[in-house]
Amino acid sequence: MVKESDGFVRAIARGFAVVEALGRPPGRQTMSEVASIAGLSRATARRMLTTLVALKYCEADGRYFSLRPRALGLGLSYLNALPYWGYAQRALEDLRNEFGESCALAVLDETEIVYALRLPARRILSANLAVGSRLPAHLVSLGRVLLAALPPGQRAHYLATTEFRKVTPRTIVDARALSEQLRRADADGYAWVDGELDPAICGIAVPVRDQAGKVVAAISINTISGTIDEAAARDRFLIALRRTAQDIRTQTTPAG
Structure with a gap:
């Protein structure tokens, strides 16, 4: 201490x-x-x-x-202080209703993501995952998007100092391979992860930005692995995800 x-x-x-x-x-x-x-x-x-x-x-x-x-x-004080949290809940509910898939919003806390919202539509993820739950950032699409948004020096430090644990046979644990995934996420504006946390789950996520353009959170849609691939997920979900992220950003921009 x-x-x-x-x-x-x-x-x-x-x-x-x-x-x-x-x-x-x-x-x-x-x-x-x-x-x-x-x-x-x-x-x-x-x-x-x-x-x-x-x-x-x-x-x-x-x-x-x-x-x-x-x-x-104590925890609600943090959530209530997020300027986008109240509107994001309604926006994610609309997104879940549109596709019938689980949706979530998370923020980055050092090497982990923390769920600020999670709206399950199917029993595809552990019931223990709720607001405040944490996961290693490299395992999920939400985390990949948030890590990709880090300044280059912070991203390099993360890759050099974090121990990446293999959870499933598909989990990426090589720092160079993960660095390439983060580069792609940064360039493409989204991240896709399939079966790296749970072999039955895949997800696609996009960043949520504040009024200054800084990435402050990420939102995702998650579904059952094997029912969709990256190209199909991009075609089906990406426009709606980006629209929702922009709506959240717009709602947090002060008028005038």
């Missing part, structure tokens, strides 16, 4: 570490478990938990501590 300084308050960092520890399965932890997960001493974990209980962010039940509904507000 970073040392305390004029620009860093260690107590706040410890408090968030405890909240993150309590958010792990099975949803409740003992004080010793919280200390171990958060990398804190038992005494420090006790003080953090006592404070969070007093603030009603968590509750104690015997030896166990768990988050209270108030903690949900």
Whole structure:
């Protein structure tokens, strides 16, 4: 953990570490478990938990501590602060209804994507994937689009320092091959991934830009692998995806 300084308050960092520890399965932890997960001493974990209980962010039940509904507000504060989030939900619902396929919106957090919206249409992805769920960025089309939008130096650093885990036989784990995929996604304005996270799932994604043209998120359509290839997915979905991304961008542009 970073040392305390004029620009860093260690107590706040410890408090968030405890909240993150309590958010792990099975949803409740003992004080010793919280200390171990958060990398804190038992005494420090006790003080953090006592404070969070007093603030009603968590509750104690015997030896166990768990988050209270108030903690949900921390995540909702981020979502509500996204200028495009409210409209994006309606836009993705329209997209899902148009094609009858699962749609999602995600943002990049270092080497992972985080779902900000996910609207399933078929039982093709794990039911555990929901708002806030994380996946390694290189495994899915949403992540490829977001990685492709990184400045060249950041993209090179990502490729040089990230360990790419093979999840299915089709998962790309070679940094040079992945670099070529990101180059293509950047040039083409979309990414296609087939069977690299789950052999039964494929998806196509496009970037969502803010009013200044910066990529701030990505949206995708996902369907069953083997029912469609990249060319057919591009013909069927790409125009609608780009239209939806542009609609989201337009809705977040201040009037005047």
